[in-house]
Amino acid sequence: AQSVAQPEDQVNVAEGNPLTVKCTYSVSGNPYLFWYVQYPNRGLQFLLKYITGDNLVKGSYGFEAEFNKSQTSFHLKKPSALVSDSALYFCAVRDISNTGKLIFGQGTTLQVKP
């Protein structure tokens, strides 16, 4: 069965420091992986995705993610965190049945402190 795990409920980082939000996946075949961000009282906004090719994917708001096939991971990163990055982050994998649906992780709350 396909699944996504985000092992950390919350990540705390100081403004200006690098941040990492972890994600691991389990899927047969080649995965399509996604990161979304949810700000308070808002819907999910797409950040980036990995389809194929370069293992380092760049996305919106200065975020990037590193795909590691051997570790089945797709960690979200940013070199220098901003207070405004504080939000709930979701990792997701595309279902292999070609329905277009995404399977989501539990979510990780990122708290960036001044």
Add this chain to the structure above:
Amino acid sequence: DADVTQTPRNRITKTGKRIMLECSQTKGHDRMYWYRQDPGLGLRLIYYSFDVKDINKGEISDGYSVSRQAQAKFSLSLESAIPNQTALYFCATSDPNDPAGELFFGEGSRLTVL
């Protein structure tokens, strides 16, 4: 205007009442989805639809029904609401012509069942 619009944004109701959450989209996508978000559980798929005549159950469809009135409209109903259906509900769309495409989400409908 938002590409995916959900109404109402917030609703408080009582146990046993019938509730309908509506979703409309201007993206021209055939595929539409209803997800439910609960803290610590991420997003779980309730129903999805590929077109007006194609409705499919997701992983947690019990207690819910849907109607696809047109390509642009997809409604979620709770025939007899119960307290454990208190959650944040999201509608989403995707482009079937983009096999690696992301989902586009509405702003969410927060439902509280007393």
